[in-house]
Amino acid sequence: MSGVLRVGLVGAGPWATTVHGPGLLAHPGVELTAVWARRPEAAAALGAPVVGEFTELLERVDAVAFAVPPGVQEGLAIRAAEAGKHVILEKPVAGDLAGAQRVAAAVEQAGVASIVVFIRRFAPEVVQWLAQIEAHDGWAGASARWLSGALLGGAYSHSAWRHAGGALADIGPHVVDLLDAALGPVTDVLAAHRGEPDIWQLVLQHEGGRTSTATLSMALPTRPTVTDLAVYGVNDLAYLELSGRATPAPDAYAQLLDEFVELVNTGQTTHRVDVTRGVHIQRVLDKALRLATG
Numbered sequence: 001m002s003g004v005l006r007v008g009l010v011g012a013g014p015w016a017t018t019v020h021g022p023g024l025l026a027h028p029g030v031e032l033t034a035v036w037a038r039r040p041e042a043a044a045a046l047g048a049p050v051v052g053e054f055t056e057l058l059e060r061v062d063a064v065a066f067a068v069p070p071g072v073q074e075g076l077a078i079r080a081a082e083a084g085k086h087v088i089l090e091k092p093v094a095g096d097l098a099g100a101q102r103v104a105a106a107v108e109q110a111g112v113a114s115i116v117v118f119i120r121r122f123a124p125e126v127v128q129w130l131a132q133i134e135a136h137d138g139w140a141g142a143s144a145r146w147l148s149g150a151l152l153g154g155a156y157s158h159s160a161w162r163h164a165g166g167a168l169a170d171i172g173p174h175v176v177d178l179l180d181a182a183l184g185p186v187t188d189v190l191a192a193h194r195g196e197p198d199i200w201q202l203v204l205q206h207e208g209g210r211t212s213t214a215t216l217s218m219a220l221p222t223r224p225t226v227t228d229l230a231v232y233g234v235n236d237l238a239y240l241e242l243s244g245r246a247t248p249a250p251d252a253y254a255q256l257l258d259e260f261v262e263l264v265n266t267g268q269t270t271h272r273v274d275v276t277r278g279v280h281i282q283r284v285l286d287k288a289l290r291l292a293t294g
Contacts, residue, residue, distance in 0.1 A: 004031045005261050007088075008057040010076060011067030012037035012046060014155035015090075019119075020067045021046040023253040029261040034060045058083045063113075063264065069161040070169070071095035074103055081106040086113040086264050088256075091173040093278040095161075097286040104275045113263040115256060115271055116278040118177045122255040123247035126178070129229075129240065133182050138235035142183045142212035146171045148225035150218040151198065166198040167216035168285060168292075175229075176284050177273070178242075179204060179212045182231050185280075192288035202288055 007030050009020055016037075024032040025047060034057045035050050037043040043050045051057045054076060057064070063086035066073045074094035080087050087107065093100040093116060107114045120126050133139065148171075150156050151163060162170045180186045184207040191203040198219035204212045230241040263271060270276075 006033040006062045008034040008061035012042035016067035027257045074099040078106040081110040100282040114275040118273045122252040125246045129242040139233035142231045144214040144229045167218045189287040192291040194292045
């Protein structure tokens with residue numbers, strides 16, 4: 001296709017109102033054609049036409065952006081793909097691995113484009129960090145920490161699915177994706193433990209025998225949030241760290257939309273963080289969850 005991409009937004013929660021909605025409204029290659037949400041008044045506040053049924057949204061758009069819990073996203077994303085609509089999916093892709101695989105199968109069968117909102121992959125500092133890693137051999141391992149108090153208070157503290165899944169479900173996809181991109185594909189989860197309060201410890205094995213570790217929590221009173229990743233090895237750099245978040249989420253989302261529009265306009269259906277990538281990351285999270293819960 002060519003011209004402006006008509007996109008419908010599903011959801012009107014905090015992430016939809018601060019990232020998806022404003023980003024879709026501001027992007028020159030996109031028209032936010034319809035919004036559908038559980039609370040019509042919240043949907044109306046986004047400043048775009050509100051529809052009463054998901055079917056009506058599908059009739060008006062070329063693509064659908066989702067900002068809903070993973071268990072809700074699964075069924076709706078399958079319907080969108082079956083209707084021939086391109087999809088912007090939140091992470092995790094579904095409530096469990098089997099659901100994510102069903103979404104991926106529907107996307108593949110329909111031949112539509114997909115991007116999963118691994119938002120940090122669209123930040124320039126992350127792109128540069130990964131490029132530096134790729135330019136040097138000899139990396140032996142990696143580590144990550146993502147510690148916040150997001151479940152203790154604030155916009156996301158009333159999210160039932162985040163409380164149920166904890167840090168593994170919400171920030172785990174971001175961390176595993178970054179470690180996987182930095183050190184090579186994760187092939188196994190060697191250890192996983194969930195302690196109190198919602199502290200996850202992971203040991204991952206990567207292709208070639210390298211290992212990485214991750215510590216995750218959304219229930220610690222850390223201010224500001226701690227986000228740091230590092231790779232280390234036997235090369236001239238020896239240690240390369242990525243600390244903090246320099247690029248705000250809305251700016252990274254604008255880059256995501258640039259790439260999504262390009263995918264659709266060129267007829268491509270594969271991307272570095274498409275739904276296939278989402279399934280791979282969810283497979284790792286599924287193994288971690290099974291190890292931690294016995």
